Amino acid sequence: MPDHGPAHRGTARAAGAVGRSAPELRDIQAAFNAAQLAMAVVDRDGMVVSANHALGALLGRDPARLTAEAAADLVGLDHDSRTWAAYRALLRGGSDRLQCTRPLKSPDGQSLWAEITIAPIPGGSSMLLSVADISDRRDLQARLRHLQMHDPVTRLPNRALFFERLAGALESSAYEPGGTGRVGLCYLDLDGFKAVNDTLGHRVGDQLLVAVAHRLTHCADQAGYARRGGHLVARLGGDEFAVLVEDSTGTEQLATLAGSVLAALQQPFELAGQRLSVSASIGVVERVAAGTTATGLMQAADTTLYWAKADGKARWTLFDPERNAHRMTRQALSSTLRPAVERGEFTLEYQPLVGLDDGTVRGVEALVRWQHPQFGRLAPNRFIGLAEEDGSIVELGRWVLENACRQARRWQLEHPGKPPVLVSVNVAVRQVWDSDLVADVAGILEETGLPPELLQLELTESAVMGSAGRPLQALQALSDMGVAIAIDDFGTGYSNLAYLSRLPVSVLKLDGSFVCGFRDEEHPNPADETIVEALVELAHRLGLTVIAECVESAEQADRLRRIGCDTGQGWFYSRPVPPNRISALLRNQSPT
Numbered sequence: 001m002p003d004h005g006p007a008h009r010g011t012a013r014a015a016g017a018v019g020r021s022a023p024e025l026r027d028i029q030a031a032f033n034a035a036q037l038a039m040a041v042v043d044r045d046g047m048v049v050s051a052n053h054a055l056g057a058l059l060g061r062d063p064a065r066l067t068a069e070a071a072a073d074l075v076g077l078d079h080d081s082r083t084w085a086a087y088r089a090l091l092r093g094g095s096d097r098l099q100c101t102r103p104l105k106s107p108d109g110q111s112l113w114a115e116i117t118i119a120p121i122p123g124g125s126s127m128l129l130s131v132a133d134i135s136d137r138r139d140l141q142a143r144l145r146h147l148q149m150h151d152p153v154t155r156l157p158n159r160a161l162f163f164e165r166l167a168g169a170l171e172s173s174a175y176e177p178g179g180t181g182r183v184g185l186c187y188l189d190l191d192g193f194k195a196v197n198d199t200l201g202h203r204v205g206d207q208l209l210v211a212v213a214h215r216l217t218h219c220a221d222q223a224g225y226a227r228r229g230g231h232l233v234a235r236l237g238g239d240e241f242a243v244l245v246e247d248s249t250g251t252e253q254l255a256t257l258a259g260s261v262l263a264a265l266q267q268p269f270e271l272a273g274q275r276l277s278v279s280a281s282i283g284v285v286e287r288v289a290a291g292t293t294a295t296g297l298m299q300a301a302d303t304t305l306y307w308a309k310a311d312g313k314a315r316w317t318l319f320d321p322e323r324n325a326h327r328m329t330r331q332a333l334s335s336t337l338r339p340a341v342e343r344g345e346f347t348l349e350y351q352p353l354v355g356l357d358d359g360t361v362r363g364v365e366a367l368v369r370w371q372h373p374q375f376g377r378l379a380p381n382r383f384i385g386l387a388e389e390d391g392s393i394v395e396l397g398r399w400v401l402e403n404a405c406r407q408a409r410r411w412q413l414e415h416p417g418k419p420p421v422l423v424s425v426n427v428a429v430r431q432v433w434d435s436d437l438v439a440d441v442a443g444i445l446e447e448t449g450l451p452p453e454l455l456q457l458e459l460t461e462s463a464v465m466g467s468a469g470r471p472l473q474a475l476q477a478l479s480d481m482g483v484a485i486a487i488d489d490f491g492t493g494y495s496n497l498a499y500l501s502r503l504p505v506s507v508l509k510l511d512g513s514f515v516c517g518f519r520d521e522e523h524p525n526p527a528d529e530t531i532v533e534a535l536v537e538l539a540h541r542l543g544l545t546v547i548a549e550c551v552e553s554a555e556q557a558d559r560l561r562r563i564g565c566d567t568g569q570g571w572f573y574s575r576p577v578p579p580n581r582i583s584a585l586l587r588n589q590s591p592t
Helices: 006-014 022-034 053-059 071-075 081-091 135-148 159-175 193-200 202-223 251-265 294-310 321-326 330-342 384-390 393-414 429-434 437-448 461-465 470-481 512-516 526-541 554-563 579-587
Strands: 038-042 048-051 098-105 111-120 127-133 182-191 233-237 240-246 269-271 274-276 279-288 315-318 346-355 361-372 376-378 422-426 455-460 484-490 507-510 545-548
Touching: 038 053, 038 071, 053 127, 071 111, 071 127, 081 098, 111 135, 159 182, 159 233, 159 240, 159 294, 159 554, 182 251, 182 294, 193 202, 202 233, 202 240, 202 251, 202 269, 202 274, 240 251, 251 279, 251 315, 279 294, 294 315, 294 376, 330 361, 330 384, 330 393, 346 393, 346 422, 346 579, 361 393, 361 579, 384 393, 393 422, 393 429, 393 437, 393 579, 422 484, 429 455, 429 470, 437 455, 437 470, 455 461, 461 484, 470 484, 507 512, 507 526, 512 526, 512 545, 526 545, 526 554
Parallel strands: 279 315, 361 422, 422 455, 455 484, 484 507, 507 545
Antiparallel strands: 038 048, 038 127, 098 111, 111 127, 182 240, 182 279, 233 240, 269 274, 346 361, 361 376
16 A cells, blocks of 8 residues: 555544555545644644644645644644643543634734634544634624623613623722722713703704713723723613723822713703703712622712712712711601601612523512602611611501502503513511511502512511511411512521421522622632522422522623523612613513
8 A cells, every 4th residue: 555644644543544445544534634624633742643734724834744743832722821731631631622712823914713622533542633713703703792782872881891891890900910909980870861852852862872972982081091992981771871990099080080071061062953951960989999899889879979969960979988877877867767658758669680591571679769858869778777676667668568569560551461570579577577467468469459479578588587476377378379478688697498498488589699709700709609509409499489689790690590590680680770661671572
């Protein structure tokens, strides 16, 4: 048999030449050389035994001259320690496959992305290296991601990308050497934007949003707050925008930025033959990144934004811990809490509960807000504890339950072709002790016409786990009625898992502290993920569904979905919003 050279012999050995005829071996060699996929046979020392024409063309080399070269050098497997270690383990027989993506240079000097796969050849002692050009695929993925993560009106980063970058900024600012270790945020809302939409129409409103986006971006550019090739200016929804400042140097820097933004927006806009004048209210927060969460930073910014509006709008306001503490004293709030229900000072906002498997809104959590005549808009953590202490939680809780059920029934009637929306209402343990909760719920459901299966009551873990006697009987009666019972903030208390199986509970809401461990995709907290996976599996075995709180990024949502979590809730999907915003979400959902 004629000798076709070392490349032929290498390919033949790799293909298992024993027992094969000369024509078969020639066919194997011809197929190897003619293959469109770039390939090479590599021995256990990592040296190329044989390379086909496609690999030579991809690298701009004569395939015959690639023989005896180190495969790692040809495709850059030694450029990072993790890939290099995996490759060495494969050569030693410690693994059965390696796949990675690497940047390569084409013969004309252009960069390309290649998917590299190395695996042992069955029946042989060598391995097959294949190199596929995936540049077009990566370009498509990049374009799709850009569309997914940018606002279609202003072309700015959207809420999802903003929170992704915010999480990265907090991580890098806290631990990256050479930085200031601080982070700043200007959170702004346009004053009078609704009037523009109502009088001139949404087309002009959209043009105004685009013009505002251009001015914000210009301010960020002028101040030097663009980093890593992208502006940290985002549209969070509606007329809300945010400017993120990484490695900030202090409050003075943020105050200067807020002042320039305010001045830029107060200049008239010429749109559609109209001269429009608007302004903005800006909440400014600047602090040390270590120990700061995205949720905490946004809550502080949100509070400060409301201060700016309450102080007269068209201004920026800096977050002031003393103001936050002193103006909302326990005594002042406690003295006005009980009559506040009668005066109609409370409102409800709703935060979507989103199915992790299909992204649809399956329900909402009703969250009460107090529009205090002196202190402005107060979040529930400012007054619920006081209400539980003085007993006014019973009256307030009844008001919340009635209004949430009425709103849920209204959504059901307004969207008959859509999946019905469950409403989840928080219940304090004192409501179970100090009132006839079962009778209240039955009466409200009958009055509003809301089916019991569309109501979910949330109790804290400590309240549910300590239930006995009358509270347990009440929970059982509510469950028998068809109302779902959920344990809120599960995992933060003294979880008696044996007792859990005997409670009339159908839903667990995992505390957001577990989800925070999912924030870093490359360096996740394995303990948090293990705990969440175990809790989800336990809940499913007990026939319970699981809701994850404080979902702040697409990566967190995806990992929770892979773990098997049923539903997500958090700023990634939406902050708590008025009922009309939920109606808009429902209109955009597919019918049943």
